[in-house]
Amino acid sequence: MDILIVEDEPEIARIIQLALEKEGFSCRVSRDGLSALQAFQEQQPDLIILDLMLPGLDGLEVCARIRQKPGSKDPYILMLTARGEEIDRVIGLSTGADDYLVKPFSPRELVARVRALLRRSLRQAGQHQIYRTQHFTVNVDQHTACRQISPSQAESLELTTLEFNLLTTFISYPGRVWNRNQLIDKLWGDDFFGDERVVDTHVARLRKKIEPDPANPTFIKTVVGVGYKFEDSAA
Ligand code: CA
Numbered sequence: 001m002d003i004l005i006v007e008d009e010p011e012i013a014r015i016i017q018l019a020l021e022k023e024g025f026s027c028r029v030s031r032d033g034l035s036a037l038q039a040f041q042e043q044q045p046d047l048i049i050l051d052l053m054l055p056g057l058d059g060l061e062v063c064a065r066i067r068q069k070p071g072s073k074d075p076y077i078l079m080l081t082a083r084g085e086e087i088d089r090v091i092g093l094s095t096g097a098d099d100y101l102v103k104p105f106s107p108r109e110l111v112a113r114v115r116a117l118l119r120r121s122l123r124q125a126g127q128h129q130i131y132r133t134q135h136f137t138v139n140v141d142q143h144t145a146c147r148q149i150s151p152s153q154a155e156s157l158e159l160t161t162l163e164f165n166l167l168t169t170f171i172s173y174p175g176r177v178w179n180r181n182q183l184i185d186k187l188w189g190d191d192f193f194g195d196e197r198v199v200d201t202h203v204a205r206l207r208k209k210i211e212p213d214p215a216n217p218t219f220i221k222t223v224v225g226v227g228y229k230f231e232d233s234a235a
Helices: 011-022 031-043 059-068 085-093 107-124 160-171 180-191 198-210
Strands: 002-006 026-030 047-051 076-081 099-102 131-132 135-137 144-150 153-156 177-179 220-224 229-231
Touching: 002 011, 002 031, 011 107, 026 031, 031 047, 031 059, 031 131, 047 059, 047 220, 059 076, 076 107, 099 107, 131 160, 135 160, 135 229, 144 160, 160 180, 160 198, 160 229, 177 180, 180 229, 198 220
Parallel strands: 002 026, 002 047, 047 076, 076 099
Antiparallel strands: 131 135, 135 144, 144 153, 177 229, 220 229
């Protein structure tokens, strides 16, 4: 379990880090909002301890940006706030944080909150909807997708929400032939207005990201006169 600690006060950051490392978690510390976002991209932590008042981007902004990142791992976020108005801001707004802790807190209290969140995470992981084929793994709840490059190496795919949903649709019915209207129903539902050829655009973009040679696709095949189908031998 990887934890990212975002806290600009070195002493508090250190207390948190020591308490969590003692419990066997691996931690990394960022001191401001921008470097937190960078650390989030690099580390893909399971949980983020995020101070509300930070230099540069504040905790709310960092939280919002992390929640908006398509295709990224969705970490649990525990927000740290000072007493007073800040608490009202955190509770009153829908911040995207999973829990909050008011300063000052004891290391024991912090560890208990972290454990509670991660238990939630593990419980949900047991129910995760995961699709696997020979080359792909899609985790619907975590919104992650990766491609096996070799038997020992996988790369995570950076997909937009639409591309992710398209891949999930394909991978959930390998071999099924889809026409464009069926894919539009799956991706946009009744909200769709426009040209059904928009499907081709998104298929082309997805191919660029998942096919070794997008001009000669091996996974998403064109079925002439109908639409598309996904093929990959089951693991
Ligand atoms: Ca602070």
